Amino acid sequence: MSFRSVFLSVFIGLTLIVSALIINQKRPSVETSQPTPALVRATGKCAACHRHETSAIVHQFERSAHAAGGVTCLDCHQPLEGQEQVDHRGFVIASLLSAKNCSECHSTEYQQFLRSRHAAPAWAAVTGRSDFSAEQIAFAETYHKGAVDRPANALANREGRGAEKGCFGCHAIGKPNLDGSIGSCTQCHSRHSSSVALAREPETCGQCHMGPDHSQIEIYHESKHGVLFNAQRRSMNLEVAPDKLSTSDMPVPTCATCHMSGLDNLKVTHDTTERLSYWLFAAVSEKRPTYERGRAEMTEVCLKCHASTRVKSFFADAEVILASTNEQVREAQDLVTALREEGLLTPEPFDEPLEFIAFDYWHYFGRTAKHGAFMGGADFVQWHGNYQLLAKLTEMKEMARELRERHREH
Numbered sequence: 001m002s003f004r005s006v007f008l009s010v011f012i013g014l015t016l017i018v019s020a021l022i023i024n025q026k027r028p029s030v031e032t033s034q035p036t037p038a039l040v041r042a043t044g045k046c047a048a049c050h051r052h053e054t055s056a057i058v059h060q061f062e063r064s065a066h067a068a069g070g071v072t073c074l075d076c077h078q079p080l081e082g083q084e085q086v087d088h089r090g091f092v093i094a095s096l097l098s099a100k101n102c103s104e105c106h107s108t109e110y111q112q113f114l115r116s117r118h119a120a121p122a123w124a125a126v127t128g129r130s131d132f133s134a135e136q137i138a139f140a141e142t143y144h145k146g147a148v149d150r151p152a153n154a155l156a157n158r159e160g161r162g163a164e165k166g167c168f169g170c171h172a173i174g175k176p177n178l179d180g181s182i183g184s185c186t187q188c189h190s191r192h193s194s195s196v197a198l199a200r201e202p203e204t205c206g207q208c209h210m211g212p213d214h215s216q217i218e219i220y221h222e223s224k225h226g227v228l229f230n231a232q233r234r235s236m237n238l239e240v241a242p243d244k245l246s247t248s249d250m251p252v253p254t255c256a257t258c259h260m261s262g263l264d265n266l267k268v269t270h271d272t273t274e275r276l277s278y279w280l281f282a283a284v285s286e287k288r289p290t291y292e293r294g295r296a297e298m299t300e301v302c303l304k305c306h307a308s309t310r311v312k313s314f315f316a317d318a319e320v321i322l323a324s325t326n327e328q329v330r331e332a333q334d335l336v337t338a339l340r341e342e343g344l345l346t347p348e349p350f351d352e353p354l355e356f357i358a359f360d361y362w363h364y365f366g367r368t369a370k371h372g373a374f375m376g377g378a379d380f381v382q383w384h385g386n387y388q389l390l391a392k393l394t395e396m397k398e399m400a401r402e403l404r405e406r407h408r409e410h
């Protein structure tokens with residue numbers, strides 16, 4: 001063979017390869033890729049395109065433990081049984097994701113979450129039992145009697161559809177999903193950061209745990225714990241995995257530390273009920289059936305940082321406030337019951353001014369006093385709590401006197 005023919009065949013071969021490459025480059029990227037999870041893992045197709053479409057999502061994902069752990073976009077976005085599928089740029093993805101997608105890899109956390117009041121009870125608190133299957137109701141009722149098998153909330157009914165939207169903003173943390181699962185994990189972890197550090201931030205819980213009816217975030221910021229956390233947070237490490245978290249990483253507690261975290265040898269839990277001993281949210285607070293265990297578990301958390309004498313006296317003081325609040329709330333309730341029996345109030349809730357004060361009485365001021373006492377907020381025990389309890393009871397007694405007087409005159 002001459003040099004000329006060798007040169008020609010190499011030249012033609014190269015031209016063919018280059019033109020094939022050029023043509024291939026002009027084809028839409030969807031056509032050049034195979035929609036298998038393996039390929040997604042190998043090439044990051046979703047990320048390549050979404051880097052232009054919704055770049056922040058890709059950046060958040062890239063910083064997450066998921067990206068470091070080799071989890072792909074499609075691992076979360078692939079449709080599971082019971083989820084609606086949509087064709088998307090050569091892939092099949094789920095139209096809506098739920099706790100079910102996370103539970104595929106994190107079933108322990110999901111099972112713990114299911115037992116908590118963040119799951120079914122949170123949704124039923126607004127809409128009642130109607131959105132749940134008989135099985136779901138039976139499961140939740142074994143852990144929280146009466147928390148799911150109940151009617152829709154009277155106030156939400158009275159306020160109508162607009163109010164529901166407001167309630168849902170917080171209570172959808174336990175909404176039943178079409179795929180049969182319950183709730184959402186992303187309220188605390190976010191969708192693409194999926195971070196434990198974020199979940200340990202007080203403000204994450206404070207999205208919902210705020211305002212006069214459950215002023216936990218305000219109380220926390222007032223407490224020594226909140227003040228110290230804000231002052232020292234830069235020297236803390238909130239990223240540590242729950243089974244390794246120690247008091248040297250976080251020497252000051254946040255909401256998560258007391259209610260959920262693994263700390264030194266404590267077991268982490270997604271069941272936020274485990275460490276509680278009273279139903280503080282109730283008008284009159286009784287001990288939970290799990291009182292002993294709840295108190296013991298919470299005390300163990302405190303003991304990582306405090307001496308037992310201090311912790312005992314702290315809880316004893318809080319129980320004094322709880323008892324005195326219960327007493328005052330009972331007195332207010334008796335007053336309303338008496339007026340109903342005398343025919344001076346209708347049996348309907350929320351149709352007379354006195355009923356709104358009676359509601360605020362325990363729902364705002366009673367709860368605030370109790371929460372302040374158990375989480376270290378003196379101002380909330382006193383001026384947003386005790387003082388209001390006294391002032392509003394005086395006001396209600398005066399209103400009752402006037403109602404009775406007007407009735408006698410007619």
Ligand code: HEC
Pocket residue numbers: 029030040045046047049050053073074077088089091093
């Ligand atoms: C070739 C480009 C491209 C590829 C590849 C691609 N997407 Fe998209 N994706 C888009 C565009 C464009 C949108 C629409 C953005 C908008 O509506 O503003 C979108 C929207 C989405 C949405 C929101 C859908 C909705 O309506 O709520 C999700 C979720 C999504 N993509 C996930 C993925 C996943 C997961 C992959 C990989 C399996 C992927 N995408 C691959 C371009 C792409």
Ligand code: HEC
Pocket residue numbers: 046047050054057058061066071072073074075076077095096097098186191192194
């Ligand atoms: C840890 C699971 C997980 C991973 C991994 C994940 N996503 Fe998502 N993504 C979600 C969840 C949950 C939602 C919210 C979906 C819903 O509301 O139905 C979401 C929503 C989206 C949306 C719509 C967001 C909006 O606000 O409109 C896009 C686009 C998207 N993901 C793209 C991606 C891309 C691209 C990747 C990979 C770089 C990725 N996701 C990786 C869980 C994940």
Ligand code: HEC
Pocket residue numbers: 065066069070071075076101102103104105106185186189191194195196197239241
């Ligand atoms: C395909 C399996 C898979 C799916 C689906 C998945 N994860 Fe993960 N997740 C992992 C892996 C792997 C890790 C890293 C574990 C490690 O580093 O020890 C992880 C870690 C985490 C962490 C710890 C992050 C940190 O800061 O250390 C959180 C929180 C988390 N996932 C939440 C979620 C949530 C919420 C969803 C659903 C929106 C989800 N995961 C879906 C596999 C998955």
Ligand code: HEC
Pocket residue numbers: 121122125126147153155156163164166167168169170171207208209210211213214280281
């Ligand atoms: C800002 C977020 C937020 C909004 C809005 C909200 N809630 Fe709540 N709700 C909570 C939190 C947090 C608790 C837990 C209080 C506690 O345990 O101290 C709670 C507790 C409750 C409880 C007592 C617990 C139970 O299961 O019986 C009921 C009932 C309730 N909410 C109903 C409603 C209704 C009805 C609406 C709308 C009219 C509403 N909530 C609006 C966050 C919210």
Ligand code: HEC
Pocket residue numbers: 116117118121122123125169170171173187188199200204205206207208209255256259260272273276
């Ligand atoms: C998206 C809103 C939302 C977020 C975020 C949220 N919660 Fe809640 N939480 C609720 C609601 C609603 C309830 C009341 C459920 C019920 O009893 O009906 C509740 C109840 C609780 C309870 C009482 C459980 C019981 O058995 O009475 C604790 C404790 C709690 N949350 C702790 C936390 C902590 C700690 C965080 C942050 C790591 C957090 N929550 C984040 C909405 C939220």
Ligand code: HEC
Pocket residue numbers: 202205206209214216217218220225253254255256258259275276277278279280281282295298374375
């Ligand atoms: C120092 C530990 C500690 C911190 C920090 C803390 N809590 Fe608590 N929390 C408690 C204790 C103790 C109780 C009362 C437990 C019991 O005995 O029932 C409580 C009660 C509650 C309840 C009432 C549950 C019910 O029965 O109604 C909620 C909700 C709650 N905390 C949420 C939060 C949130 C949200 C934060 C952060 C903004 C927070 N906590 C910070 C220790 C703490």
Ligand code: HEC
Pocket residue numbers: 099102103106109110111113118184185186187188189196199200241242243245256257260261262263268270
């Ligand atoms: C109320 C807020 C909240 C909700 C809702 C929530 N998490 Fe978490 N999660 C946390 C906190 C706080 C931590 C870190 C605990 C600690 O500090 O030790 C955590 C830790 C984790 C971890 C790391 C666990 C480990 O041991 O490494 C995973 C995985 C996780 N969550 C998955 C989920 C999944 C899946 C769901 C939904 C079923 C979910 N989370 C719902 C607050 C939440």
Ligand code: HEC
Pocket residue numbers: 224225228247250251252253257258298299301302303304305306310311314376
């Ligand atoms: C991770 C460590 C940590 C945990 C857990 C913790 N605390 Fe604290 N606590 C602190 C620190 C640090 C201070 C500030 C001490 C100082 O003034 O130097 C503090 C201060 C206090 C104070 C005010 C100062 C005092 O001693 O009167 C009270 C009350 C208190 N804690 C109660 C509790 C209770 C009750 C629990 C459990 C429900 C708890 N703490 C859990 C670290 C912790």
